[in-house]
Amino acid sequence: GxxxxxxxxxxxxxxAIVQINCTYQTSxxxxxxxxxxxxxxxxxxxxxxxxxxxEETGRFSSFLSRSDSYGYLLLQELQMxxxxxxxxxVRDDKIIFxxxxxxxxxx
Amino acid sequence: DxxxxxxxxxxITATGQRVTLRCSPRSxxxxxYWYQQSLDQGLQFLIQYYNGEERAKGNILERxxxxxxxxxxxxxxxxxxxxxxxxxxxxxxxxxxxQGPPDYGYTFGSGTRLTVV
Numbered sequence: 001g002x003x004x005x006x007x008x009x010x011x012x013x014x015x016a017i018v019q020i021n022c023t024y025q026t027s028x029x030x031x032x033x034x035x036x037x038x039x040x041x042x043x044x045x046x047x048x049x050x051x052x053x054x055e056e057t058g059r060f061s062s063f064l065s066r067s068d069s070y071g072y073l074l075l076q077e078l079q080m081x082x083x084x085x086x087x088x089x090v091r092d093d094k095i096i097f098x099x100x101x102x103x104x105x106x107x
Numbered sequence: 108d109x110x111x112x113x114x115x116x117x118x119i120t121a122t123g124q125r126v127t128l129r130c131s132p133r134s135x136x137x138x139x140y141w142y143q144q145s146l147d148q149g150l151q152f153l154i155q156y157y158n159g160e161e162r163a164k165g166n167i168l169e170r171x172x173x174x175x176x177x178x179x180x181x182x183x184x185x186x187x188x189x190x191x192x193x194x195x196x197x198x199x200x201x202x203x204x205x206q207g208p209p210d211y212g213y214t215f216g217s218g219t220r221l222t223v224v
Contacts, residue, residue: 030211031211033211033212035212041217042109042197042215042216042217042218043150043197043199043213043215044109044215045212045213045214048211048212050211087149087150091211094140094152094155094162094163094165095140095152095213096152097142097149097150097152098149099148099149100149
């Protein structure tokens with residue numbers, strides 16, 4: 001079977017840095033993705049890692065270690081608009097999502 | 108506008124009834140995926156179609172079925188509805204690798220919120 005583990009909630013302060021971790025167990029693996037979802041909205045794609053290492057896209061970075069079945073999303077210079085749920089997702093022939101991490105940002 | 112269109116946006120129906128949710132993928136995308144999201148839950152994969160053919164199945168109930176038509180739009184049929192079927196139903200589409208954006212990612216529609224009373 002497939003399973004993804006990520007914290008249910010994380011709280012951080014505006015302007016700070018936060019890291020959301022994800023560990024996975026899958027039968028097949030092509031890559032790890034991250035999606036953002038605001039309340040009542042649609043998930044939106046943030047990043048994809050197929051190989052080990054760090055991918056940077058503006059204030060967001062994503063890391064993957066295939067040997068450790070582990071990845072994380074790093075959000076820098078947090079803004080209030082970053083308050084949302086963040087899902088890690090494993091891709092084989094389809095994408096399986098974790099249960100999501102709700103990020104709370106304090107002013 | 109993501110380019111993936113889902114209708115209707117909201118649906119309220121009674122237990123035991125049947126509903127059809129519709130999805131039009133982004134232009135050029137051949138794959139369509141259906142996900143169910145219950146309150147405070149993750150996205151549960153239901154089913155995938157590629158160019159009209161079923162490609163993968165997740166935890167989809169026997170009361171649910173789907174199809175993808177020649178024009179690539181897809182419909183998800185939910186029958187004998189129960190209170191527990193109340194959820195957000197998302198459709199997503201994807202383009203072949205290298206023909207993104209987003210490469211290897213999905214583009215989601217805005218969802219259909221189904222309320223069963």
